[in-house]
Amino acid sequence: MLKHPAQKYQPYPPISLPDRRWPEQRITQAPRWLSTDLRDGNQALAEPMDSARKLQFWELLLGCGFKEIEVAFPSASQTDFNFVRQLIEEHRIPDDVTIQVLTQAREDLIVRTFESLRGAKRATIHLYNATAPLFRRLVFGMDKAQIVELAVRSTRQIRTLCEENPDTLWQYEYSPETFCFTEPEFALEICEAVAEIWQPCAERPMILNLPATVEVSTPNVYADQIEYFCRHFSRRNEVCISVHPHNDRGTGVASAELAVMAGADRVEGCLFGNGERTGNVCLVTLAMNLYSQGVSPGLDFSNMTQVVEVVESCNQLPVHPRHPWAGRLAYTAFSGSHQDAIKKGFDARQPDERWEMPYLPVDPQDIGCSYEAVIRVNSQSGKSGSAWLIEQNHGLKLPRALQQDFSQHVQQETDSHGKEMTQNALWQLFRARYGLVATPHFALQSYRSESQQDGQQRLTATIAVEGGTRQLEGQGNGLLSAAASGISRWLNTPFVIKDYHEHSLGGRSDSRSVAYIRCLFQDGSSRWGVGIDNDVARASLQALLNAVG
Numbered sequence: 001m002l003k004h005p006a007q008k009y010q011p012y013p014p015i016s017l018p019d020r021r022w023p024e025q026r027i028t029q030a031p032r033w034l035s036t037d038l039r040d041g042n043q044a045l046a047e048p049m050d051s052a053r054k055l056q057f058w059e060l061l062l063g064c065g066f067k068e069i070e071v072a073f074p075s076a077s078q079t080d081f082n083f084v085r086q087l088i089e090e091h092r093i094p095d096d097v098t099i100q101v102l103t104q105a106r107e108d109l110i111v112r113t114f115e116s117l118r119g120a121k122r123a124t125i126h127l128y129n130a131t132a133p134l135f136r137r138l139v140f141g142m143d144k145a146q147i148v149e150l151a152v153r154s155t156r157q158i159r160t161l162c163e164e165n166p167d168t169l170w171q172y173e174y175s176p177e178t179f180c181f182t183e184p185e186f187a188l189e190i191c192e193a194v195a196e197i198w199q200p201c202a203e204r205p206m207i208l209n210l211p212a213t214v215e216v217s218t219p220n221v222y223a224d225q226i227e228y229f230c231r232h233f234s235r236r237n238e239v240c241i242s243v244h245p246h247n248d249r250g251t252g253v254a255s256a257e258l259a260v261m262a263g264a265d266r267v268e269g270c271l272f273g274n275g276e277r278t279g280n281v282c283l284v285t286l287a288m289n290l291y292s293q294g295v296s297p298g299l300d301f302s303n304m305t306q307v308v309e310v311v312e313s314c315n316q317l318p319v320h321p322r323h324p325w326a327g328r329l330a331y332t333a334f335s336g337s338h339q340d341a342i343k344k345g346f347d348a349r350q351p352d353e354r355w356e357m358p359y360l361p362v363d364p365q366d367i368g369c370s371y372e373a374v375i376r377v378n379s380q381s382g383k384s385g386s387a388w389l390i391e392q393n394h395g396l397k398l399p400r401a402l403q404q405d406f407s408q409h410v411q412q413e414t415d416s417h418g419k420e421m422t423q424n425a426l427w428q429l430f431r432a433r434y435g436l437v438a439t440p441h442f443a444l445q446s447y448r449s450e451s452q453q454d455g456q457q458r459l460t461a462t463i464a465v466e467g468g469t470r471q472l473e474g475q476g477n478g479l480l481s482a483a484a485s486g487i488s489r490w491l492n493t494p495f496v497i498k499d500y501h502e503h504s505l506g507g508r509s510d511s512r513s514v515a516y517i518r519c520l521f522q523d524g525s526s527r528w529g530v531g532i533d534n535d536v537a538r539a540s541l542q543a544l545l546n547a548v549g
């Protein structure tokens with residue numbers, strides 16, 4: 001890289017709009033959406049979609065609720081042409097959906113484009129030509145007037161062809177490609193000239209699409225350009241202003257949002273930001289950003305996992321695991337303090353309340369995800385993460401001190417191999433540590449307890465130990481203290497019960513109880529045991545045996 005990049009690169013001059021109004025605006029309703037996955041997305045793939053993949057993507061877009069879909073560049077390839085024919089001839093286009101196709105401003109290509117649309121009930125013809133100085137000079141070798149004439153001539157041809165095919169409800173879209181680095185006055189001039197030919201009105205709808213073909217400025221500059229255009233375009237009320245942000249600087253989403261604040265009515269983009277170079281703006285992100293603010297996006301991503309799978313398969317490109325809202329790690333916390341806050345959030349949550357959840361701006365269930373992936377455990381995790389998983393998967397509500405104790409074992413384990421602990425591995429570790437195994441070291445077989453006249457309990461129990469059995473006898477002011485005194489004598493190890501907790505195990509079909517006991521030994525060490533049984537007394541006694549076993 002250069003030490004002095006200014007010798008090679010310069011910023012595009014920002015527009016002067018000191019009385020800009022967009023910073024005060026709020027987005028309170030969704031814009032019109034156009035998916036260009038099957039056109040701009042498709043043209044950026046190493047292997048463009050065949051008709052089967054296009055059809056699968058088309059069905060997905062309909063399922064998500066898109067009403068405007070750019071389906072092809074019909075004059076580009078037979079595949080694209082045939083796809084448009086297939087949609088029309090097989091009556092695959094719902095009445096409330098408009099297909100859109102793109103063409104260059106070239107007579108033969110426009111004719112071919114119209115051929116592809118024969119018989120369509122409604123369609124948008126999308127014409128583009130680049131307007132920026134660099135492209136005028138380098139690509140077209142034309143001056144401003146010639147560039148305007150190119151757009152005007154093609155618009156006239158398109159209008160004539162539309163009039164010759166009155167059975168289709170036509171909409172016209174014109175894109176001054178490279179709008180974002182075209183002189184603002186010239187972008188206005190060429191759009192005025194095109195609109196003069198088309199004569200937009202309710203019967204002849206028109207979209208002016210102002211693309212950030214290559215994202216070259218900060219999003220506020222793009223917003224200024226859009227606001228300037230909206231304020232100065234003479235037929236503003238007769239046209240729909242659309243934006244088409246690319247993502248070269250990684251700020252495509254911000255550009256689109258600020259452009260909508262600046263007056264844009266419509267946004268073109270692709271699912272998960274596929275498209276030329278670093279992609280088109282991601283429509284999933286835009287829609288979910290609105291949703292997270294309580295604004296209905298008019299698109300449905302209730303089954304986000306399926307949307308990701310279909311898009312990955314059609315584009316043959318992966319969706320990044322940390323992609324906003326949709327990546328498989330987008331709702332996952334590995335780190336301890338995040339997990340702790342999330343667990344507290346879920347513990348405090350009341351049904352039907354407004355969503356207030358630390359680190360989770362939307363409820364993963366709204367997009368079809370379970371809470372399972374919300375917390376995953378590795379060496380960065382603390383007590384709450386493991387406790388959450390044990391509770392979610394097995395219904396055990398671990399007392400705080402046991403959470404801390406278990407967390408140390410988890411930490412040792414994850415530090416030893418440096419990897420994530422699966423939910424199963426976590427549960428196996430818990431069982432092994434606290435005695436929830438098929439044959440505990442000391443296993444309660446049977447017990448009998450009697451209340452004495454002096455109020456004391458007398459306990460007699462049979463314990464399976466190392467292949468044999470052992471009789472245990474003890475007395476105390478309750479069942480557990482009777483067991484503790486018997487065990488102390490038997491093992492010749494004095495200890496006291498420091499913690500005792502029990503609860504029933506959740507669901508109606510589950511009548512079991514779980515007991516948690518911590519024993520404090522004379523040398524200051526302490527150990528936890530856990531017992532689960534249909535009988536709460538048996539659960540407690542086994543928990544005690546597990547703590548000392």
Ligand SMILES: CC(=O)SCCNC(=O)CCNC(=O)[C@H](O)C(C)(C)COP(=O)(O)OP(=O)(O)OC[C@H]1O[C@@H](n2cnc3c(N)ncnc32)[C@H](O)[C@@H]1OP(=O)(O)O
Pocket residue numbers: 040043073075076077103104105106128129130139140177213276
């Ligand atoms: C920003 C965007 O995404 S725009 C959409 C881009 N998408 C695509 O290009 C995908 C489909 N394109 C294609 O299949 C081909 O480019 C075709 C069929 C359209 C045209 O193919 P070709 O005739 O071989 O031309 P080629 O691809 O080389 O295009 C360059 C020519 O078109 C001209 N051109 C480029 N854009 C336009 C336009 N919008 N209107 C008119 N002419 C244009 C160029 O000036 C150049 O002309 P020249 O050969 O006289 O110098």
Ligand SMILES: CC(C)C(=O)C(=O)O
Pocket residue numbers: 040102128175177178209211212213214244246
């Ligand atoms: C054709 C236009 C809208 C385009 O794709 C772009 O400018 O990126």
